[in-house]
Amino acid sequence: MTVSSADDVYDSSIKEVPVIGTIKAIYKRxxxxxxxxxxxxxxxxxxxxxGIWWSLLNPLISSAVLYYVFNTVFKARMTGSTSFAPYxxxxxxxxxxxxxxxxxxxxxxxxxxxxxxxxYVPPPIFALSATISTAVNFFMGLIPLTIVVYASRxxxxxxxxxVLIVVLCxxxxxxxxxLLLSVIYIRFDDSRSLVQLIxxxxxxxxxxxxxxxxxxxxxxxxxxxxPLTSFLNVFRDMFGRNAVATLGDWLxxxxxxxxxxxxxxxxxxxxxxxTVAML
Amino acid sequence: MTxxxxxxxxxxxAYRRTRHRVSSLKQVAIDSIKRKMAYEQFxxxxxxxxxxxxxxxxxxxxxxxxxxxxxxxTLARVLPPTKGRVIVRGHVAPxxxxxxxxxxxxxxxxxxxxxGSLLGRSPKEMVSRLGEIGEWADLIEHLDxxxxxYSSGMVARLAFATATxxxxxxxxxxxxxxxxxxxxxxxxxxxxxxxxxxxxxxxLVTHExxxxxxxxxxxxxxxxxxxxxxxxxxxxxxxxxxDLHH
Numbered sequence: 001m002t003v004s005s006a007d008d009v010y011d012s013s014i015k016e017v018p019v020i021g022t023i024k025a026i027y028k029r030x031x032x033x034x035x036x037x038x039x040x041x042x043x044x045x046x047x048x049x050x051g052i053w054w055s056l057l058n059p060l061i062s063s064a065v066l067y068y069v070f071n072t073v074f075k076a077r078m079t080g081s082t083s084f085a086p087y088x089x090x091x092x093x094x095x096x097x098x099x100x101x102x103x104x105x106x107x108x109x110x111x112x113x114x115x116x117x118x119x120y121v122p123p124p125i126f127a128l129s130a131t132i133s134t135a136v137n138f139f140m141g142l143i144p145l146t147i148v149v150y151a152s153r154x155x156x157x158x159x160x161x162x163v164l165i166v167v168l169c170x171x172x173x174x175x176x177x178x179l180l181l182s183v184i185y186i187r188f189d190d191s192r193s194l195v196q197l198i199x200x201x202x203x204x205x206x207x208x209x210x211x212x213x214x215x216x217x218x219x220x221x222x223x224x225x226x227p228l229t230s231f232l233n234v235f236r237d238m239f240g241r242n243a244v245a246t247l248g249d250w251l252x253x254x255x256x257x258x259x260x261x262x263x264x265x266x267x268x269x270x271x272x273x274x275t276v277a278m279l
Numbered sequence: 280m281t282x283x284x285x286x287x288x289x290x291x292x293a294y295r296r297t298r299h300r301v302s303s304l305k306q307v308a309i310d311s312i313k314r315k316m317a318y319e320q321f322x323x324x325x326x327x328x329x330x331x332x333x334x335x336x337x338x339x340x341x342x343x344x345x346x347x348x349x350x351x352x353t354l355a356r357v358l359p360p361t362k363g364r365v366i367v368r369g370h371v372a373p374x375x376x377x378x379x380x381x382x383x384x385x386x387x388x389x390x391x392x393x394x395g396s397l398l399g400r401s402p403k404e405m406v407s408r409l410g411e412i413g414e415w416a417d418l419i420e421h422l423d424x425x426x427x428x429y430s431s432g433m434v435a436r437l438a439f440a441t442a443t444x445x446x447x448x449x450x451x452x453x454x455x456x457x458x459x460x461x462x463x464x465x466x467x468x469x470x471x472x473x474x475x476x477x478x479x480x481x482x483l484v485t486h487e488x489x490x491x492x493x494x495x496x497x498x499x500x501x502x503x504x505x506x507x508x509x510x511x512x513x514x515x516x517x518x519x520x521x522d523l524h525h
Contacts, residue, residue, distance in 0.1 A: 008368065008370060009366065009367070009369075010368075011364070011365075012360050012364055012365040012366070014357055029396075031401055032396045032397065032398060032401040032402065035392065035393050039382060039385060042384065042389070043382060046384070060329060115397050117357055118352070118357065118373055119355055119398055120355055120356035187410070188303055189302050190304055190305055191304040194304060274294070274295070276357060
């Protein structure tokens with residue numbers, strides 16, 4: 001039953017290469033990663049009557065309310081062939097993906113303490129499983145979005161399959177930031193409410209329900225610094241052409257995602273040994 | 280030539296901690312304005328060395344806070360050493376607090392597979408062991424229902440059966456677990472004993488000195504993270520008892 005192989009040796013004096021070492025360690029346990037994703041999805045949906053649609057209730061209802069409130073205000077400001085309903089719903093889906101992925105990744109690591117303080121499991125695996133299961137939610141959301149797109153007399157563009165790249169970038173971004181957040185959650189008991197507040201501000205700084213054209217030049221410059229704005233431009237360009245994605249948007253989206261993922265992982269690995277001692 | 284399973288050389292583990300445990304951002308903000316953030320180095324372990332071969336049972340004794348559990352965590356690879364070196368060869372199985380990785384919404388079978396995989400075994404291997412684990416825990420007919428329908432005794436039995444299903448190269452025990460009713464306690468005690476004597480290297484942390492006398496081949500006595508005495512069980516235990524009564 002026992003399998004001892006050469007790579008079953010732990011030598012504390014061998015320092016792992018930052019980041020790459022972690023990615024290798026996660027890959028080695030990809031079977032566990034799959035199980036964790038399956039667990040997240042099962043726990044969330046198996047015993048709920050409306051199943052996987054439960055997670056979409058929030059973005060769908062919020063979209064309906066915002067549509068009712070803002071349709072008359074912003075309808076006139078929608079330019080060219082853009083339409084407010086798909087514009088709004090795609091905004092809500094991306095924003096939900098980001099907020100949910102981030103908080104669930106942080107909670108997964110903080111909540112995995114019982115295991116992480118006793119056995120060796122690469123902790124980022126918990127964050128990654130949370131963001132991957134959030135990505136599954138997002139994919140489900142593409143179904144109502146597609147319906148709304150066609151109901152608004154628009155259609156999917158040929159770029160729509162590239163939504164996979166958007167998802168990959170979002171998984172990287174939320175995993176990296178979620179890891180940083182998990183350390184803050186564990187260290188400071190009162191950090192959650194502050195983080196929620198920051199996330200709320202960030203939500204308003206993302207053009208989810210307002211067209212970016214209603215903003216003045218200075219505000220607009222700030223909003224365009226937000227990586228989520230690039231995510232939205234790219235995503236809205238695919239589903240109904242409700243925004244124009246420039247090459248700059250593609251580069252900014254993938255660049256910030258990869259950089260924040262690497263930075264998040266790097267700082268997490270540095271802080272984790274001290275953090276785990278506090279658990 | 281067989282290499283020892285564990286080699287620990289001059290192991291030290293230090294925490295940097297604030298004088299008063301700061302656990303809120305508000306406190307950090309106030310303290311840093313008042314320049315009151317005073318840190319101190321705290322050594323949970325210092326200068327610990329030993330090697331352990333297959334078949335040896337090393338017991339670690341000492342008062343609460345002596346660093347016994349911290350030592351287990353460094354061997355389990357959870358805490359990296361501040362100084363010194365730790366080498367562990369082969370599969371490590373911790374006998375951990377039962378059910379740490381269990382989820383009440385998953386079925387017994389799903390939990391066994393997940394728990395075993397968290398403990399470092401492959402999901403495939405766990406699937407093939409499922410029958411045997413369920414059989415041993417006497418829960419084979421309950422494996423398909425969610426864990427929240429289990430009694431606490433049933434959960435403990437399933438966790439114990441999963442955790443002890445493997446014969447590792449290094450077994451880490453933080454207090455010997457006894458679970459379930461009298462019958463199962465006997466059965467689990469027998470299984471623990473056979474695991475300990477089954478050829479693995481064992482590190483055992485416990486406060487029960489009689490157990491140490493019975494099982495250990497060697498004992499280390501830690502005080503404030505420092506090894507005070509090490510060697511034959513009776514000698515080290517007597518030294519510890521003398522200190523306790525002093």
